[in-house]
Amino acid sequence: MTASEERDHDGGPPPDGDGPPSDATGLAPREQALLALERRSWPGPGAKERAVRERLGLSPTRYYQLLNALLDDPRALAHDPVTVNRLRRVREEKQRRR
Numbered sequence: 001m002t003a004s005e006e007r008d009h010d011g012g013p014p015p016d017g018d019g020p021p022s023d024a025t026g027l028a029p030r031e032q033a034l035l036a037l038e039r040r041s042w043p044g045p046g047a048k049e050r051a052v053r054e055r056l057g058l059s060p061t062r063y064y065q066l067l068n069a070l071l072d073d074p075r076a077l078a079h080d081p082v083t084v085n086r087l088r089r090v091r092e093e094k095q096r097r098r
Contacts, residue, residue, distance in 0.1 A: 025079040030056065034067050035080045038087060 023032065033056060042048040052063045070076045071091065077084045 023079065025075045027075050027079050030066075031070055031073075031076065032079065034063070034070055035076060035083055038067065039080070039083050 027035075037048065037051060037055070040048075042051075049060045052058055052060055056063065058066070067087070068091070071084055071087050
């Protein structure tokens, strides 16, 4: 698969692991890839989990652990405020329901 095929629909970087920061906010490529997956809409059950395994090489459980930690990182908010704020609202609503 070529690098351009690995990019998701928004032109984000291919997920090549935790490398040095590659943008002005200081997020590593893997962190950027986590947020890029969350920006997408998914056609049906299982599609997102499949993409997490194929693109990032992570189990869905580990993906959500990393994503949850990333939501508390100010660099993530600077990188993608719309996605981070949406996910924070979803997380807070789930916590309120518990």
